[in-house]
Amino acid sequence: MLFHVRMDVHLPADLDPEMRADIVAREKAYSQELQRSGKWPHIWRIVGEYSNFSVFDVESGDELHDILSGLPLFPYMDIKVTPLAKHPSKI
Numbered sequence: 001m002l003f004h005v006r007m008d009v010h011l012p013a014d015l016d017p018e019m020r021a022d023i024v025a026r027e028k029a030y031s032q033e034l035q036r037s038g039k040w041p042h043i044w045r046i047v048g049e050y051s052n053f054s055v056f057d058v059e060s061g062d063e064l065h066d067i068l069s070g071l072p073l074f075p076y077m078d079i080k081v082t083p084l085a086k087h088p089s090k091i
């Protein structure tokens, strides 16, 4: 199943810089592992925002929920998930 996901990151301005760097580094490693596995085939920066558009290719909504809730940045994100279906005009 394909899901389109928008993630908006809102890190507190007063977050300790070392903690911030640690969370961002762990997020990158977690994301890149999922990209290598094929479960996170697209990630695009939204120009001018600390946000991304991503596509996930997973077995179920439950699997996607587990992946998203495991993101190190999850506590600092607003996430909008849109399930995708095949378009009838797609060639």
Ligand SMILES: O=C(O)C[C@H]1C=CC(=O)O1
Pocket (backbone or CB within 6 Å): 007, 009, 027, 028, 031, 050, 051, 052, 073
């Ligand atoms: O920077 C972001 O868009 C947030 C997050 C998603 C993957 C990642 O490495 O960071």
